[in-house]
Amino acid sequence: MYIVEDKYSEIxxxxxxxxxxxxxxxxxxxxxxxxxxxxxxxxLKNTDKYISVIVPYDMDKLLINxxxxxxxxxxxxxxxxIEYVFTYxxxxxxxxxxxxxNIIGDDVNIHExxxxxxxxxxxxxxxxxxxxxxxxxxNIIVEDNVDIEALSIVHRAxxxxxxxxxxxxxxxxxxxxxxxIIGKRTFLAPGVLLGGGTEVGDNCxxxxxxxxxxxxxxxxxxxVGAGSVVLNDLLEPGIYFGTPAKYIKPYNESxx
Numbered sequence: 001m002y003i004v005e006d007k008y009s010e011i012x013x014x015x016x017x018x019x020x021x022x023x024x025x026x027x028x029x030x031x032x033x034x035x036x037x038x039x040x041x042x043x044l045k046n047t048d049k050y051i052s053v054i055v056p057y058d059m060d061k062l063l064i065n066x067x068x069x070x071x072x073x074x075x076x077x078x079x080x081x082i083e084y085v086f087t088y089x090x091x092x093x094x095x096x097x098x099x100x101x102n103i104i105g106d107d108v109n110i111h112e113x114x115x116x117x118x119x120x121x122x123x124x125x126x127x128x129x130x131x132x133x134x135x136x137x138x139n140i141i142v143e144d145n146v147d148i149e150a151l152s153i154v155h156r157a158x159x160x161x162x163x164x165x166x167x168x169x170x171x172x173x174x175x176x177x178x179x180x181i182i183g184k185r186t187f188l189a190p191g192v193l194l195g196g197g198t199e200v201g202d203n204c205x206x207x208x209x210x211x212x213x214x215x216x217x218x219x220x221x222x223x224v225g226a227g228s229v230v231l232n233d234l235l236e237p238g239i240y241f242g243t244p245a246k247y248i249k250p251y252n253e254s255x256x
Contacts, residue, residue: 004088011074011089014052021090021137023159027051032093034086038063044071056082083124087134099156100139105166108142111150116140120155120178120196134158136178143168143184152176155196165202183220203253210245221251 005012015032022028024040029049035041038060044051050070057078064073076082102117110116122134138157143166148154152170155178156162162176165184170176174188177196182188186204195214200206204218207226212218217233224230225241225248234240237251 004085007077007080008074008085008089011052011054011085014072014074015089015093018052019093021086021093021159022051024053026160032086032089034082035059036082041067044068047071054082054086056080081124081127084126084132087122087124087132091132091135094135094137097137099137100161102140102142102156104142105144105146107145109147110142111148111152113150114148115153116148117156118153120158122158122178122196138162138179140164146170149174149190155180177214189226221253223251 018030018032020028020031022031022033024033024035024043027033027047027049032052034054041055041059041063044053044067048070052072052074054074054076057076059075067073076085117140120136123131126132136156136158138159139161140154140156141161141163143164145167146164148170149172151172152174154162154176157179160179162179163181164170165182165186167185168182170188171190173191175193177194177198179197180194181199183200183202185202186200189207191209192206193211195212197215198212200218201220201222203221205223207224209227210224212230216230217235219235219237221237222234223239224245228241228245229243231244234245239248239251240246241248
C-alpha cells in the first residue's frame, strides 16, 4: 500500500496553501478538487478561480494544456485511484473542520425523531482493499413549508448541499441520501429510500417502499408506484411501476 504523503508530496504542498476542498461541480476559489473524466475537467476551462485539480493518468493531455493558468493540474501515476488519493487528502485537510451549517426555511416541520445531518456514505477502496469514507463537509437545505416525518433520515452532502424543495413532504421512515435534490411540492410516501445523489423533480409522487439507485434522475410530474425500484433515469412525465420501474401511462394527478 503506497503512502500518499510520500508519493504525492507535491499535491500536499499545494494543498497546505489552499486549506480547503470543493466539488468539481461547484468549485471554490483556492481549493483542491478532482475530475474523473474530461467531461468534468472541461468545466474548468472558463473559470477565473484558482483551482488545483487531481486527474487520472489517462486524462486527455490536450485538454489539460487548454486549461487557463489559474488551474493547477496534478496527474496521478498509472493505476492509482483518484477517489482514494482525493479522499485521503480531503480527510486530512478537513479532519478538524466542521461541516457547512444547515439552512432551514420558514414553516418547516421536522419530527423530533428525525436523524438530520447524518454523515453520508461515500466510500472509496484503498490500495490494500480496505474502505475509506469521505468526510462529508456539505449541508442540508430545507426550503419553506416542508414536512419531514418521524424516523426519517436525511444525510448531509459530501461537499455541496442535500436539498428538499419548497412544499415537499417526506413521510415516516424515509431515507434521503447525501447530495439528493428533491424538487418543489414532491411527496415521498412512507419507506421511500433515495440513494445518494438522486434527483427528483417538481410535483412528483413516490409511493410506499420505492427505492432508487444512487445518482438517478427523476423528472417533473412523475408518479412511481409502491414497491418499485428505480435503476435508470425517469425523465418524461408519467406513471412508472415495477423492478426496474418502467413507463406505464401518462401523468395524471388524479391517479396519484
